Amino acid sequence: MKKYSIEKSDEEWKNQLSEEQYRVLRQKGTEAPHTGKYNLHFDDGAYRCAACDAKLFESEAKFKSNCGWPSFDQAIEGSIEYKKDATFGMIRTEILCANCGGHVGHVFDDGPTETGERFCVNSASIDFINEKE
Template identity: 85%
Template sequence: MKKYSIEKSEEDWKAELSEEQYRILRKKGTEAPHTGKYNMHFEDGKYYCAGCGNKLFESEAKFKSNCGWPSFDKALEGSIEYKKDTTFGMIRTEILCANCGGHIGHVFNDGPTETGERFCVNSASINFDNH
């Protein structure tokens, strides 16, 4: 199993995260579409891992995808770990925080911008700061 800069016991994660954050970040859950607080959020700032505070995305990379989850066309270099995900009979690329291993969402090659990527992110896995 990979070692991360930030490693905690499951008890510590449960104590520090909300129930929804724990379900998504640590148990690879997914929030219901169109329910996350950052889905239609377009302020200038930065998005961080809700588990450890690692900076993941700049607001300039966010776009309206109409998929039901916050979408970005690129992550900050070195902030994301990519892992093949074959759950639910699909082949996808899971995105994890490179600092703590928290499940952020998935990345797809159907983005509308020049990167061609759509980082489909759970709102519960990120925090926003406009400073």
């Protein structure tokens, strides 16, 4: 099993995170589409892991995908770990925070920008920081 910079027991994660954050980040859950607070959020700043505060995405990488979840066309280099996910009868690429191993979402190769990628992210797995203030 991979070692992460931040490792905590399940009990520690449960005490730190909300019930929904724990379900998504630690149990690989998915929030319902069009319900996350960052789905249609387009302020300038950065999106950080809600579990460990590691910076994952810059606001410039965010785009409106109409898929129901926050979408980005790239992650900050080295911030994301990629893992094959064969659950639910599909083959997908899971994205995890490279710092704590928290489940962030999945990445797909159907993005509309030059990167061709769509990082489909759960709002519960991220926090927004306005870095200009």
